[in-house]
Amino acid sequence: MTDILVEVRHGARWVPVLRYADLVPGRGVAVLLGEEQVALFRDREGALHAVGNRDPFSGAQVISRGLLGSRGATRVVASPMYKQVFDLSTGTCLDEPTAPDGTPARLPVWPVRTTPPEGGPACP
Amino acid sequence: MTAPTTRPPKELVLVGHGMVGQRFLEALYEQPGAGAWHVTVLAEEPRPAYDRVHLTSWFSGTTAEELSLVSDKFMERHGIALHLGDPATAVDRNTRTVTSASGRVLRYDALVLATGSYPFVPPVPGHDTPGCHVYRTLEDVRAIRAEAAQARTGIVVGGGLLGLEAAGALRALGLDTHVVEFAPRLMALQVDEGGGAVLRRKIEELGVRVHTGAGTSAVEAGPDGRVRAARLSDGTELPADLVVFSAGVRARDQLARDCGLPVGERGGITVDTACRTADPRVWAIGECAQAADGRVYGLVAPGYAMAETAARRLCRGEAEFTGADLSTKLKLLGVDVASFGDPHGTAEGALDVTFTDSRSGVYKKLVIGTDGSLLGGVLVGDTEAYGVLRPLALAGQPLTVPPEQLVLPAAQGGDVTPRLPDKAVLCSCHNVTGGAVRAAVREQGLTGIAEVKKCTKAGTGCGSCLKTLSTVVRDELAASGTEVSRDLCEHFAHTRAELYEIVRVRGITDFTTLVDSHGTGDGCDVCKPVVASILASLGNGHVLDGEQAALQDTNDHHLANLQRNGSYSVVPRVPGGEITPEKLIVIGEVARDFGLYTKITGGQRIDLFGARVDQLPAVWRRLVDAGFESGHAYGKSLRTVKSCVGQTWCRYGVQDSTSLAIELELRYRGLRAPHKLKSAVSGCARECAEARSKDFGIIATSAGWNLYVGGNGGTTPRHADLLATDLDKATLIRTIDRFLMFYIRTADRLERTAPWLERLEGGLDHLRAVVLEDALGIAADLDAQMARHVSGYADEWAAVLDDPDRLRRFTSFANAPDVPDPTVTFVPERDQIRPARPGENGRPLRELVLVPAQGAGR
Ligand code: SRM
Numbered sequence: 011m012t013d014i015l016v017e018v019r020h021g022a023r024w025v026p027v028l029r030y031a032d033l034v035p036g037r038g039v040a041v042l043l044g045e046e047q048v049a050l051f052r053d054r055e056g057a058l059h060a061v062g063n064r065d066p067f068s069g070a071q072v073i074s075r076g077l078l079g080s081r082g083a084t085r086v087v088a089s090p091m092y093k094q095v096f097d098l099s100t101g102t103c104l105d106e107p108t109a110p111d112g113t114p115a116r117l118p119v120w121p122v123r124t125t126p127p128e129g130g131p132a133c134p
Numbered sequence: 135m136t137a138p139t140t141r142p143p144k145e146l147v148l149v150g151h152g153m154v155g156q157r158f159l160e161a162l163y164e165q166p167g168a169g170a171w172h173v174t175v176l177a178e179e180p181r182p183a184y185d186r187v188h189l190t191s192w193f194s195g196t197t198a199e200e201l202s203l204v205s206d207k208f209m210e211r212h213g214i215a216l217h218l219g220d221p222a223t224a225v226d227r228n229t230r231t232v233t234s235a236s237g238r239v240l241r242y243d244a245l246v247l248a249t250g251s252y253p254f255v256p257p258v259p260g261h262d263t264p265g266c267h268v269y270r271t272l273e274d275v276r277a278i279r280a281e282a283a284q285a286r287t288g289i290v291v292g293g294g295l296l297g298l299e300a301a302g303a304l305r306a307l308g309l310d311t312h313v314v315e316f317a318p319r320l321m322a323l324q325v326d327e328g329g330g331a332v333l334r335r336k337i338e339e340l341g342v343r344v345h346t347g348a349g350t351s352a353v354e355a356g357p358d359g360r361v362r363a364a365r366l367s368d369g370t371e372l373p374a375d376l377v378v379f380s381a382g383v384r385a386r387d388q389l390a391r392d393c394g395l396p397v398g399e400r401g402g403i404t405v406d407t408a409c410r411t412a413d414p415r416v417w418a419i420g421e422c423a424q425a426a427d428g429r430v431y432g433l434v435a436p437g438y439a440m441a442e443t444a445a446r447r448l449c450r451g452e453a454e455f456t457g458a459d460l461s462t463k464l465k466l467l468g469v470d471v472a473s474f475g476d477p478h479g480t481a482e483g484a485l486d487v488t489f490t491d492s493r494s495g496v497y498k499k500l501v502i503g504t505d506g507s508l509l510g511g512v513l514v515g516d517t518e519a520y521g522v523l524r525p526l527a528l529a530g531q532p533l534t535v536p537p538e539q540l541v542l543p544a545a546q547g548g549d550v551t552p553r554l555p556d557k558a559v560l561c562s563c564h565n566v567t568g569g570a571v572r573a574a575v576r577e578q579g580l581t582g583i584a585e586v587k588k589c590t591k592a593g594t595g596c597g598s599c600l601k602t603l604s605t606v607v608r609d610e611l612a613a614s615g616t617e618v619s620r621d622l623c624e625h626f627a628h629t630r631a632e633l634y635e636i637v638r639v640r641g642i643t644d645f646t647t648l649v650d651s652h653g654t655g656d657g658c659d660v661c662k663p664v665v666a667s668i669l670a671s672l673g674n675g676h677v678l679d680g681e682q683a684a685l686q687d688t689n690d691h692h693l694a695n696l697q698r699n700g701s702y703s704v705v706p707r708v709p710g711g712e713i714t715p716e717k718l719i720v721i722g723e724v725a726r727d728f729g730l731y732t733k734i735t736g737g738q739r740i741d742l743f744g745a746r747v748d749q750l751p752a753v754w755r756r757l758v759d760a761g762f763e764s765g766h767a768y769g770k771s772l773r774t775v776k777s778c779v780g781q782t783w784c785r786y787g788v789q790d791s792t793s794l795a796i797e798l799e800l801r802y803r804g805l806r807a808p809h810k811l812k813s814a815v816s817g818c819a820r821e822c823a824e825a826r827s828k829d830f831g832i833i834a835t836s837a838g839w840n841l842y843v844g845g846n847g848g849t850t851p852r853h854a855d856l857l858a859t860d861l862d863k864a865t866l867i868r869t870i871d872r873f874l875m876f877y878i879r880t881a882d883r884l885e886r887t888a889p890w891l892e893r894l895e896g897g898l899d900h901l902r903a904v905v906l907e908d909a910l911g912i913a914a915d916l917d918a919q920m921a922r923h924v925s926g927y928a929d930e931w932a933a934v935l936d937d938p939d940r941l942r943r944f945t946s947f948a949n950a951p952d953v954p955d956p957t958v959t960f961v962p963e964r965d966q967i968r969p970a971r972p973g974e975n976g977r978p979l980r981e982l983v984l985v986p987a988q989g990a991g992r
Pocket residue numbers: 695696697703704705733734735736737738739740741767773774810812827845846847848849850886
């Protein structure tokens with residue numbers, strides 16, 4: 011039996027970060043890629059989302075500790091610090107357009123995949 | 135820049151700092167031109183104005199401070215010179231000066247008399263025998279209570295509103311109580327014969343003996359020179375140790391008489407519709423004045439209206455006081471009584487509609503005019519309808535429903551509530567009409583009672599209009615389509631209380647089932663923690679188990695409090711604030727070894743700040759090994775039960791408050807609730823533990839424990855209400871159990887007990903009925919649920935440490951479990967750490983504190 015792995019693309023490389031099974035649906039973890047921190051989530055349908063871990067409103071690396079949910083049809087994560095909500099597919103903040111430092115309030119979005127693809131032939 | 139210190143050009147002297155005097159000052163400073171006046175107040179009483187209307191509540195624990203009507207700094211802010219205990223003794227209108235007892239001579243450009251009234255004591259032989267009292271000031275009630283301790287029997291002379299209030303107080307002090315009333319019935323001014331009869335029966339049921347149609351002809355002294363008995367006009371002799379005269383009041387108009395101002399035939403300084411006396415520089419307001427309609431009003435609402443009139447006029451505004459309505463609603467000795475409009479049906483052709491049920495002690499009478507309009511009425515035993523009927527009567531419009539329906543009990547087809555007309559005064563204390571409330575809701579976009587109270591002042595006086603106010607506000611919101619939805623969020627069209635019932639009744643144990651069957655979408659950061667809390671309240675195991683882990687906010691998820699730089703704080707439980715030196719040392723050692731910042735919290739325990747997520751288990755390993763448990767500083771659950779040192783050490787303590795606090799904290803620890811819960815226990819009435827600012831607070835009495843509920847510090851402070859007195863410990867605990875479980879069942883999301891209690895229909899009385907008398911028949915359920923909580927409690931942190939699966943969540947990085955988060959940085963401050971600010975060159979904990987703290991390599 012092969013474990014399904016989660017991979018995030020860092021530069022030109024897909025980096026395996028953890029086993030898919032170790033992700034709790036509806037929650038996230040933080041992943042360190044070089045100097046950068048990525049917040050990785052598995053939603054309740056099983057889909058993966060990876061965005062920057064830094065909360066633009068507090069500057070703290072905490073997005074991975076936020077709660078997942080939906081706003082209308084959009085999958086979102088709420089920052090645990092001051093509760094602003096971000097669209098997981100685009101990284102944009104749905105509550106406030108700019109961060110306190112004047113930059114657009116947007117989380118970088120990271121490409122993420124499973125290998126072998128979840129539900130694919132190697133599935134246990 | 136230096137502040138301008140010039141004194142306002144014109145001198146205003148206010149004589150009397152009672153309820154109306156204070157309202158006058160407030161109204162004055164609400165006027166744009168108030169800055170022209172420099173105000174000096176001469177007050178006879180030794181303290182600033184207080185709420186005389188609620189004087190009787192002093193006997194049941196309301197303190198003098200709570201009765202005070204003067205907010206902190208009010209006098210200072212407005213530069214008012216207040217001279218307490220220094221009454222005015224003379225007015226010279228030629229020199230325009232007022233002289234005070236201490237010899238002050240104050241010049242005035244305007245003089246406002248607000249001297250109130252004095253209690254009338256019939257000049258019967260022996261009326262000044264020691265043991266005779268009146269009932270008007272805080273000093274009076276203090277004296278009554280002091281003497282009641284040695285007395286067995288008390289007589290109240292006068293069966294009016296005040297007399298019955300005094301009788302209630304004597305009864306509560308444990309005296310055999312008699313009321314002697316000259317008129318053929320009690321409260322002759324307000325109620326008619328039928329109402330008087332029902333009232334009498336109800337009051338006698340409470341053990342107060344009523345003698346009507348009899349005057350007091352003499353008070354007799356015993357050999358010790360103190361009151362021994364009272365003799366009635368019908369020859370009866372009533373033994374008595376204490377007599378309270380409450381035979382009406384007389385306007386205090388002597389100052390005016392002495393300086394030649396006209397007064398009314400039966401007393402009261404004559405004023406015009408502007409509240410001005412015959413001398414244009416002298417004004418009179420409140421109970422000392424005879425209004426333009428020839429009446430001397432003995433109620434506070436007309437006095438307030440006069441105060442506002444005078445204040446406006448003094449600032450060149452328009453206002454008139456032409457008369458007021460004498461409606462009253464009271465709860466006397468537990469009996470509701472109300473009268474409004476013209477209760478005696480004196481108008482020509484007026485008809486009565488009455489309903490009497492002697493068994494349940496309900497009497498209702500409506501007076502209907504020839505045109506079908508409601509003129510007035512009397513309600514005894516059930517005053518539900520007062521809030522709507524009184525304004526209807528005052529509006530004088532024809533009724534839209536048959537009057538019988540307004541007096542019949544709901545079960546018999548009654549209780550159709552007519553709409554309150556816009557013109558009708560809804561809140562008479564502040565003279566706010568139904569229309570004004572509706573306009574405020576509509577035009578200012580207000581969405582709740584609290585906002586409406588703040589903006590219109592309605593409901594902030596005696597409180598008797600609150601129920602009607604909330605109906606009007608709710609209906610208006612509904613009508614304008616902007617009804618504040620109580621839905622939890624877009625995923626659940628239910629309130630928290632409804633969800634709680636759904637989860638409880640259906641036995642649901644996970645979020646997915648709940649959102650799929652009763653909601654939509656994936657949920658969010660609002661509904662998920664709420665459901666997590668409901669599941670936890672209903673005892674669904676560890677808060678990090680299974681799907682519950684995915685519902686918890688970060689604080690609950692990491693069992694610690696998130697700080698601004700992404701680190702966490704750790705608060706071990708210190709029940710009741712009591713801690714051994716050994717345990718204190720352990721906390722110190724843990725903090726030192728991990729380099730954490732320590733602080734004594736406002737909750738009598740110690741907070742350790744700056745731990746990274748990956749350090750939490752190691753910190754807790756040390757704490758748990760030393761016998762500490764989670765303090766739930768992160769949860770919407772019991773925080774602390776603060777204690778004072780109590781009887782064990784304190785020379786004033788009357789019970790062991792520390793032991794009780796510890797017992798309560800251990801009992802309710804871990805109990806998840808709609809919001810956090812705080813408690814405290816004080817060992818005596820000095821209240822060093824500040825129990826009355828807590829969700830449930832306990833104050834020791836020599837006979838047991840007084841339980842207060844619904845207190846709050848924080849954003850909207852509120853003193854807790856007295857729920858029950860002199861409870862023994864078992865009853866106390868049972869009552870708290872039920873109170874907490876009832877709150878958990880019915881409160882909204884993030885609604886602390888204070889706003890919950892304010893919102894609870896029926897208020898404190900209803901709560902009492904539920905938790906003390908089991909009015910809803912749910913007490914056994916609530917008890918069982920608390921029993922389950924108590925027996926099911928286990929320390930959350932110990933459970934995490936025992937479980938490798940749960941422990942795995944406490945890493946900074948899933949792909950690098952051993953790497954600490956390099957972005958969590960600190961700088962030193964006062965020999966400890968604090969989070970680095972943006973742009974500051976902070977360093978990770980290990981490098982920064984641990985090395986220098988161990989003294990190595992400096
Ligand atoms: C640590 C402490 C301040 C201190 O250094 O003394 C504190 C710290 C916090 N308080 Fe507090 N409160 C602390 C005592 C109080 C008190 C005093 C008391 O409990 O005797 C009050 C007023 C009493 C009351 O609650 O009625 C208080 C009223 C609040 C409020 C306003 C609550 C309200 O109903 O208005 C909040 C906000 C909230 O809970 O929504 C709050 C929220 C917070 C939070 C949780 C804010 C947050 O979300 O980060 C703080 C986090 C604590 C942490 O990170 O560890 N804190 N807070 C105190 C911890 C006491 C303890 O041992 O558990």
